Amino acid sequence: DAKTTQPTSMDCAEGRAANLPCNHSTISGNEYVYWYRQIHSQGPQYIIHGLKNNETNEMASLIITEDRKSSTLILPHATLRDTAVYYCIVSPGPTGANNLFFGTGTRLTVIP
Amino acid sequence: GAVVSQHPSRVICKSGTSVKIECRSLDFQATTMFWYRQFPKQSLMLMATSNEGSKATYEQGVEKDKFLINHASLTLSTLTVTSAHPEDSSFYICSASNPTTPWTALHFGNGTRLTVT
Numbered sequence: 001d002a003k004t005t006q007p008t009s010m011d012c013a014e015g016r017a018a019n020l021p022c023n024h025s026t027i028s029g030n031e032y033v034y035w036y037r038q039i040h041s042q043g044p045q046y047i048i049h050g051l052k053n054n055e056t057n058e059m060a061s062l063i064i065t066e067d068r069k070s071s072t073l074i075l076p077h078a079t080l081r082d083t084a085v086y087y088c089i090v091s092p093g094p095t096g097a098n099n100l101f102f103g104t105g106t107r108l109t110v111i112p
Numbered sequence: 113g114a115v116v117s118q119h120p121s122r123v124i125c126k127s128g129t130s131v132k133i134e135c136r137s138l139d140f141q142a143t144t145m146f147w148y149r150q151f152p153k154q155s156l157m158l159m160a161t162s163n164e165g166s167k168a169t170y171e172q173g174v175e176k177d178k179f180l181i182n183h184a185s186l187t188l189s190t191l192t193v194t195s196a197h198p199e200d201s202s203f204y205i206c207s208a209s210n211p212t213t214p215w216t217a218l219h220f221g222n223g224t225r226l227t228v229t
Contacts, residue, residue: 036220038156041203041225042222042223043116043118043205043207043220043222043223044207044220045220046218046219046220087155100207100218102155102156102157103155104155105155
């Protein structure tokens, strides 16, 4: 069963920041928040993950609320190649990450 | 970084034949690999967990005699769709994690699109 809720679709103008929300109100203390994306007809691509602190890498930033019940993935400067389905997944730590449940995700369309 | 390679990327077969899909971890040893299936406009569904040197664990509703999984080495897992039927047409994706890299995420292959005619 999905533990996360995401909007079905979003649009973002090219060059602007894309902010993708995710609700995970039933997240457990040992569960991480993972974000993956899937470009059409490809395998999912890992983006970022976090436990309770905000995280940033070369692809994106992850903002997790203090109560950990929701998070936001931020793509700072969206490009056309960022058009994809973005999945927010909660799962236990590194070993638990092996078995990821994919919900329906958010279909992000970056508009020129 | 870690790379998972899947082959073939696309295959068309006739109903009743069998198809083998390979999943390789290219720069790490994966004791566990996972097989997912994705129907059009749907999300990924876990089919089975492949463990090196032992039998695979199948998710409820997945026929183990139809979807044969072999994980004979630390870098290769295979999924064989036996006696394929048109309803088996789908996008099959494998994944693996690197057990030697702490806090690593799951790495996915690029998928195999199977079309059964």
